[in-house]
Amino acid sequence: MIGGDAAGMSAASRARRLKGPEELEIVAFERGHFTSYSACGIPYWVGGDVDDRDALIARTPEEHRARGIDLRLRTEVTEIDVAGRRVRARGLDSGAGSSYWTSYDSLVVATGARPVRPRMPGADAEGVHGVQTLDDGQELLDTLTRARGRRAVVVGAGYIGVEMAEALINRGFEVTVVNRGSEPMSTLDADMGRLVHRAMEGLGITMVNDAEVTGLLAGGDGRVRAVVTEDAEYPADVVVLGIGVRPETALAEAAGLPLGPHGGLLTDLGMRVRGRTDIWAGGDCVEVLDLVSGQERHVPLGTHANKHGQVIGTNIGGGYATFPGVVGTAVSKVCDLEIARTGLREKDARRAGLQYETVIVESTSRAGYYPGASPMTVKMIAERRTGRLLGVQIVGREGAGKRVDIAAVALTAGMTVEGMTALDLGYAPPFSPVWDPVLVAARKAAAKVQNS
Amino acid sequence: MIGGDAAGMSAASRARRLKGPEELEIVAFERGHFTSYSACGIPYWVGGDVDDRDALIARTPEEHRARGIDLRLRTEVTEIDVAGRRVRARGLDSGAGSSYWTSYDSLVVATGARPVRPRMPGADAEGVHGVQTLDDGQELLDTLTRARGRRAVVVGAGYIGVEMAEALINRGFEVTVVNRGSEPMSTLDADMGRLVHRAMEGLGITMVNDAEVTGLLAGGDGRVRAVVTEDAEYPADVVVLGIGVRPETALAEAAGLPLGPHGGLLTDLGMRVRGRTDIWAGGDCVEVLDLVSGQERHVPLGTHANKHGQVIGTNIGGGYATFPGVVGTAVSKVCDLEIARTGLREKDARRAGLQYETVIVESTSRAGYYPGASPMTVKMIAERRTGRLLGVQIVGREGAGKRVDIAAVALTAGMTVEGMTALDLGYAPPFSPVWDPVLVAARKAAAKVQNS
Numbered sequence: 001m002i003g004g005d006a007a008g009m010s011a012a013s014r015a016r017r018l019k020g021p022e023e024l025e026i027v028a029f030e031r032g033h034f035t036s037y038s039a040c041g042i043p044y045w046v047g048g049d050v051d052d053r054d055a056l057i058a059r060t061p062e063e064h065r066a067r068g069i070d071l072r073l074r075t076e077v078t079e080i081d082v083a084g085r086r087v088r089a090r091g092l093d094s095g096a097g098s099s100y101w102t103s104y105d106s107l108v109v110a111t112g113a114r115p116v117r118p119r120m121p122g123a124d125a126e127g128v129h130g131v132q133t134l135d136d137g138q139e140l141l142d143t144l145t146r147a148r149g150r151r152a153v154v155v156g157a158g159y160i161g162v163e164m165a166e167a168l169i170n171r172g173f174e175v176t177v178v179n180r181g182s183e184p185m186s187t188l189d190a191d192m193g194r195l196v197h198r199a200m201e202g203l204g205i206t207m208v209n210d211a212e213v214t215g216l217l218a219g220g221d222g223r224v225r226a227v228v229t230e231d232a233e234y235p236a237d238v239v240v241l242g243i244g245v246r247p248e249t250a251l252a253e254a255a256g257l258p259l260g261p262h263g264g265l266l267t268d269l270g271m272r273v274r275g276r277t278d279i280w281a282g283g284d285c286v287e288v289l290d291l292v293s294g295q296e297r298h299v300p301l302g303t304h305a306n307k308h309g310q311v312i313g314t315n316i317g318g319g320y321a322t323f324p325g326v327v328g329t330a331v332s333k334v335c336d337l338e339i340a341r342t343g344l345r346e347k348d349a350r351r352a353g354l355q356y357e358t359v360i361v362e363s364t365s366r367a368g369y370y371p372g373a374s375p376m377t378v379k380m381i382a383e384r385r386t387g388r389l390l391g392v393q394i395v396g397r398e399g400a401g402k403r404v405d406i407a408a409v410a411l412t413a414g415m416t417v418e419g420m421t422a423l424d425l426g427y428a429p430p431f432s433p434v435w436d437p438v439l440v441a442a443r444k445a446a447a448k449v450q451n452s
Numbered sequence: 453m454i455g456g457d458a459a460g461m462s463a464a465s466r467a468r469r470l471k472g473p474e475e476l477e478i479v480a481f482e483r484g485h486f487t488s489y490s491a492c493g494i495p496y497w498v499g500g501d502v503d504d505r506d507a508l509i510a511r512t513p514e515e516h517r518a519r520g521i522d523l524r525l526r527t528e529v530t531e532i533d534v535a536g537r538r539v540r541a542r543g544l545d546s547g548a549g550s551s552y553w554t555s556y557d558s559l560v561v562a563t564g565a566r567p568v569r570p571r572m573p574g575a576d577a578e579g580v581h582g583v584q585t586l587d588d589g590q591e592l593l594d595t596l597t598r599a600r601g602r603r604a605v606v607v608g609a610g611y612i613g614v615e616m617a618e619a620l621i622n623r624g625f626e627v628t629v630v631n632r633g634s635e636p637m638s639t640l641d642a643d644m645g646r647l648v649h650r651a652m653e654g655l656g657i658t659m660v661n662d663a664e665v666t667g668l669l670a671g672g673d674g675r676v677r678a679v680v681t682e683d684a685e686y687p688a689d690v691v692v693l694g695i696g697v698r699p700e701t702a703l704a705e706a707a708g709l710p711l712g713p714h715g716g717l718l719t720d721l722g723m724r725v726r727g728r729t730d731i732w733a734g735g736d737c738v739e740v741l742d743l744v745s746g747q748e749r750h751v752p753l754g755t756h757a758n759k760h761g762q763v764i765g766t767n768i769g770g771g772y773a774t775f776p777g778v779v780g781t782a783v784s785k786v787c788d789l790e791i792a793r794t795g796l797r798e799k800d801a802r803r804a805g806l807q808y809e810t811v812i813v814e815s816t817s818r819a820g821y822y823p824g825a826s827p828m829t830v831k832m833i834a835e836r837r838t839g840r841l842l843g844v845q846i847v848g849r850e851g852a853g854k855r856v857d858i859a860a861v862a863l864t865a866g867m868t869v870e871g872m873t874a875l876d877l878g879y880a881p882p883f884s885p886v887w888d889p890v891l892v893a894a895r896k897a898a899a900k901v902q903n904s
Contacts, residue, residue: 055821331878405504413865426783
C-alpha cells in the first residue's frame with residue numbers, strides 16, 4: 001500500500017480479513033503521522049463541533065499493526081519500479097541516505113489528493129492554511145489561537161470553503177469568502193448556488209463572487225495581512241485555502257501508469273490500474289466512471305475511498321468485487337442550511353451532449369401543518385425525449401440533504417422522471433408532505449418532458 | 453366522485469385542470485362535513501402538535517366549488533346502478549325521502565376505509581373513539597377535555613395506536629396500549645418491534661402484548677370504565693381504537709364490482725375497476741399490487757390515495773397515467789423514535805414462497821464523532837441465490853425514518869443487495885457515517901447471500 005488513509009488502509013484491512021499473515025504479507029507506507037482518518041471531519045474539528053482530533057481517527061497505527069499490517073509511518077515512497085515490481089521508500093525523519101527498495105506481488109496506489117495551491121505571491125506566508133490533513137487542521141487551529149485579529153478570509157466557495165466559513169464563524173471570526181465563480185458551491189448550478197449565497201449572508205458571512213485572487217500580502221513579520229484580487233484587498237489575520245484538490249499522481253505518472261483527463265489514475269471496475277494485473281489504485285488519486293454521463297470524473301470523497309479500499313482488499317484477498325462508478329452525490333451544510341446534489345448539473349449535461357429539461361420546485365420538509373416544516377428547494381434535470389433523470393440539487397433545512405439519496409438510487413437504476421412519480425416513498429406528517437418534494441419535482445419534470 | 457377526501461378530490465381537481473367546466477361536469481358526493489383532509493395528521497392534532505383542525509384541510513369545499521366542482525357534502529351514495537350508469541344519493545341532513553339519481557359517464561369510487569370496530573360488549577360506550585375522520589378527532593378531543601380521570605387505553609399497536617399513544621402522553625394521560633401481537637408495530641418483524649416496545653416503555657407508556665380485548669366495561673352513566681382482556685381489566689377514562697381499517701366497499705360489492713382477497717376493489721394499472729371502462733377506483737377502498745411479492749395488498753395511506761387521484765384525474769381528463777403499485781413503505785414515530793419499513797417482512801416473504809437471508813446491523817445516523825450521532829438499527833432481507841432486496845426495516849432517532857426511501861427506490865428498481873453496496877449515497881459527517889447504515893446492511897446481506 002502506498003498511502004495509509006481511507007483507501008489504502010481499507011484495502012489492507014479487508015485483504016487481511018480474507019488472508020492471514022501466513023498467506024499475505026502487507027506493508028503500508030504513509031507519509032504523515034496518522035492513518036485512516038476522516039479528512040471530511042476537519043472543518044467540524046476546526047469549528048469546535050468535534051472536540052478532539054483523535055475522534056477523527058477511525059483506526060490508529062497501533063490497531064493496524066495489531067492486525068498484522070507492517071505500517072511504516074513518516075515514510076515516503078519516491079519511486080515505483082513497475083518492471084521490477086518494487087518500490088523505493090525513505091523515512092522522512094531519518095537521514096537522506098536511508099532510502100530502500102521493497103518488492104511486491106500486488107501494489108496498491110492510494111496516494112490521495114493534494115490541495116490546489118495557487119502560484120501567487122505570498123501563498124507561503126504564515127497564517128495561510130490548507131485543510132487537507134490532520135496536520136493542516138492542527139496548524140490552522142494553532143493559528144486561530146494565536147491570531148492577532150479576528151478577520152478570516154476563505155479562498156474558494158466549494159464544500160471545503162463553505163464548511164470552513166461556518167467553522168470560522170463558530171470560532172468567532174469575521175469571515176469573508178472570496179470566490180472565483182458567480183455563486184458559491186459551483187457543484188450546484190448558479191440558480192441553486194444563489195440560495196446558498198443568501199443563507200451565508202444571513203449568517204453574517206461576507207460573500208465575494210466573481211473574484212480571482214491574484215496574491216496574498218504578508219507583513220514584515222511574514223504573517224499574512226490581506227488577500228488581493230484584481231479589484232480589491234481583503235484584510236486577513238488568517239487565510240484558508242479551500243480551492244479544491246487534484247489527484248496526487250506524480251509518482252504514478254513517473255512510473256508510466258495511465259492517467260485520465262483530470263490527472264487521476266485510470267482503473268478497471270475491479271480497481272486494477274488499466275493495463276496492469278498487479279497494481280491497484282483507489283481513493284482520491286483515481287478517476288471514476290460517472291454512470292450518468294458515461295465519462296471519467298475525479299470525485300475526492302471519503303465514502304468512495306472506503307468503497308475502493310473494500311473492493312481492492314477483496315480482490316487482493318482472493319475474492320471478487322467491483323466498483324461500478326458514481327452518480328456524483330454530495331451533501332454539505334452551512335449551519336442549518338443543507339446542500340445536496342447528485343448526477344449532472346446543467347453544464348455537465350451540455351458537456352456530455354445531452355439535451356434536457358429543468359424544473360425548480362419549492363416544497364417543505366414535513367407536512368405544512370406539522371411543527372418544524374421548513375422550506376426546501378428541489379431542482380431536477382431530465383433528459384429530453386427519454387425522460388431519464390439526469391440530476392437533482394436540493395437546498396433546504398433539516399431533512400433536505402439526505403433526500404438526495406432518493407435521486408442517487410434512481411440515477412443508479414436509470415429511472416425516468418415519469419417512473420419516479422410513482423415512487424413509494426415514506427410518508428407521515430412529521431417526515432414529509434403527502435407528496436414528497438422529490439415527487440413534486442418528478443411530476444413537474446415529467447410534464448415538461450412530455451410537453452417538450 | 454363518490455368520496456370527497458384525498459383520492460376523490462385529487463381526481464376531481466386533476467380532471468378539472470385538464471378539462472374545463474364546458475367539457476366536463478364534475479359532481480362529488482361526500483358523506484361527511486369535510487373535503488381533502490389529512491387523516492394521517494389527526495394524531496398530531498389530538499396530541500397538540502398541530503393546533504388547528506383546519507390546518508389538516510388541504511382544500512376546503514368552497515375552494516373546490518370555486519373551481520367548478522359540484523360538491524355535495526353530507527350526501528351519501530346509497531346505490532350504484534352500473535348498467536344504467538347512475539348513482540342514487542341522499543342528503544343526510546334532509547328528510548328520508550330525498551334520495552335522487554344522478555347519471556355519469558365516468559364514475560370514481562373513492563369511498564375510503566372504515567375502522568375495524570370490534571364486535572364486543574361495550575364497544576359503543578361513551579368515551580370509546582376511533583380516529584378515522586376529522587369528526588372522530590373532534591369527538592376524541594372533546595372527551596379528553598371532559599374526562600374525569602387521566603387513564604387512557606389504546607387498543608392496537610400499529611401506526612395509529614402508537615401515534616395515538618404518543619398523542620395521549622402529550623395530553624398528560626397515563627397510557628396503556630393493549631396489543632394482540634407479540635410486539636407493537638406488527639408491520640415490522642417482532643425483533644424490530646421489540647425496539648419500539650422498549651422505547652415506548654421508556655416514554656412511560658405501559659405496553660401489554662399478546663392480549664386480546666374481549667370487551668369494554670361501561671359505568672351506569674354509559675361512560676367507558678375499563679378495557680377487558682382474557683387475563684385482566686385495564687381501567688380507562690378514555691379508549692382509543694387503533695386496530696386498523698378495512699376497505700369501505702359495501703356499495704361497490706352490492707353493485708357487483710370485483711373485490712380482492714382483502715375486500716378492496718380491484719383495478720387495472722390505470723385505476724379502472726377491473727372489467728369496467730367507465731368506473732375508476734382509488735384510495736383506501738382499493739387493493740394495490742405489491743411490486744415485491746407480486747400479490748395484492750391493502751395499503752390505506754394518504755400518499756397512495758393522492759397518487760391514485762392524480763392518475764384517475766389524468767385519465768378521465770383525456771391524458772394517460774398509471775399507478776404501477778407499491779413496495780410497502782411506511783414511516784412513523786413515537787416521540788423521537790423513528791420507525792420505518794419497506795418491502796416484505798419475514799412472514800410476507802414466506803407467504804410469497806420466497807427463501808431469504810436476514811441481517812440486522814447497528815450503526816449511527818451521523819459520523820460517530822459528530823454531535824447528535826444517534827444509534828440506528830437496520831434490518832435487511834434479501835432473497836437467497838438472486839440476492840434481490842426484499843425488505844428493510846429501520847428503527848432509530850433523527851434521520852432514521854426517511855433513510856428507508858433508499859431501500860424503497862432500490863426495491864422499485866429490483867436491485868440486489870450486492871448492487872446496493874456500491875450506491876453513491878450522500879456522505880458528510882453531519883449526515884452519515886462514511887458507510888451509510890443502509891450500505892453496511894447491504895454489505896452484510898450480500899456476504900450472507902454469497903455464503904448461503
